Amino acid sequence: MRNALGLMLASVVAAVVIAGVWFWTSSPHADAAAPQTIAARRAEPLPPAAAKPAAKDDVQATASLSRPVQMAAPSPAPATPVQQKPACANPNALGVARTVVIDTKGGPGFGFEHFKQLDFLADKEVVLTFDDGPWPNNTPAVLKALAEECTKGLFFSVGKHATYHPEILKQVLAAGHTVGTHTWSHVNLNNKKMTEQQVRDELEKGFSAVKSALGQAPAPFFRFPQLQHNPAAMTYLGTRNVAMFSTDLDSFDFRSSNADQIINTVMTKVDKLGKGIILMHDFQKLTGEALPTLLQRLKAGGYKVVHMKAKTPFDTLPEYDAMMVKDSKLPTVSSRPVSQVVQTVTND
Numbered sequence: 001m002r003n004a005l006g007l008m009l010a011s012v013v014a015a016v017v018i019a020g021v022w023f024w025t026s027s028p029h030a031d032a033a034a035p036q037t038i039a040a041r042r043a044e045p046l047p048p049a050a051a052k053p054a055a056k057d058d059v060q061a062t063a064s065l066s067r068p069v070q071m072a073a074p075s076p077a078p079a080t081p082v083q084q085k086p087a088c089a090n091p092n093a094l095g096v097a098r099t100v101v102i103d104t105k106g107g108p109g110f111g112f113e114h115f116k117q118l119d120f121l122a123d124k125e126v127v128l129t130f131d132d133g134p135w136p137n138n139t140p141a142v143l144k145a146l147a148e149e150c151t152k153g154l155f156f157s158v159g160k161h162a163t164y165h166p167e168i169l170k171q172v173l174a175a176g177h178t179v180g181t182h183t184w185s186h187v188n189l190n191n192k193k194m195t196e197q198q199v200r201d202e203l204e205k206g207f208s209a210v211k212s213a214l215g216q217a218p219a220p221f222f223r224f225p226q227l228q229h230n231p232a233a234m235t236y237l238g239t240r241n242v243a244m245f246s247t248d249l250d251s252f253d254f255r256s257s258n259a260d261q262i263i264n265t266v267m268t269k270v271d272k273l274g275k276g277i278i279l280m281h282d283f284q285k286l287t288g289e290a291l292p293t294l295l296q297r298l299k300a301g302g303y304k305v306v307h308m309k310a311k312t313p314f315d316t317l318p319e320y321d322a323m324m325v326k327d328s329k330l331p332t333v334s335s336r337p338v339s340q341v342v343q344t345v346t347n348d
Helices: 002-026 048-066 138-148 159-164 166-174 196-214 231-239 259-273 285-300 318-327
Strands: 098-102 125-131 154-157 178-181 221-223 243-245 276-281 304-310
Touching: 138 166, 138 285, 154 159, 154 166, 154 196, 154 221, 159 166, 159 196, 166 178, 166 196, 178 196, 178 304, 196 231, 196 318, 259 276, 259 285, 276 285
Parallel strands: 098 304, 125 154, 125 276, 125 304, 154 178, 178 221, 221 243
Antiparallel strands: none
16 A cells, blocks of 8 residues: 555656656746857747747847947048138249248347347348338338239338328238337337337337237337337337347338339348348338339349248237227217118119
């Protein structure tokens, strides 16, 4: 009897174990016992109804993990427009050989007539400079001659003249020339009767007047009237970080009797020196008349123009800027609306 019960119990246990094993292996949790990667896991048969879509999903998933991801090609960055110099209409123009930028900190000096330290010009290089403008007819004539030869110069403007003809000085700047200053009233700063404050006023008012005319600060470049270098003024300009300009050769255009005399004076001196900063005056009528031929002679002689620019603009003083606004004595502008000032009377 006991043997029969034992055999029956063993059969029941065996059946339960077999059923449990069958249930577990058939369960969807069977794979959870040993996590594996898609690549390592053994493929198992699937129910017929799910075989087709599941196979499609498996292939896509496996393929996306087993091959390098194909990134979309980046869109090409938009090309940055290149700033090109406007073409010169004159194929034989003198042009500009090189442009230099001047760091004016401490007030460096240029022009061997007074300053011997900074020799930056190579042989056959010249700098074209013009004093005393702007002035009607004369300054435009100089600008025209320079434009026809596609070359650039440095203009030292008198403050009062800038307030008289701001539209002409704006043309100088718009043409790409450098604009510096030449005092407020072109006074000799070595005049013993002038106080230190009067000298400073001449300097600062000149800068503020030119700023007012241009609508922006001028270059921190300055030339003493009559090349009279006041030592105290030089020290002051150094504290204001203004570069001071003398010259290497003077055209003496202000005392020449005709254009040919100016041309001969400049060419004789530059051929002797081989290079240099040339002093001329856009205030003088004869300078505009001489310049076209003079520029052609410089080109024929193998000379090249160097254009000078400042690293930073001049920082004018607010009190002198305000003084220029007060002294301009502009008429009071009407505040009435346009409809009250301008009325249409006929329609053609």
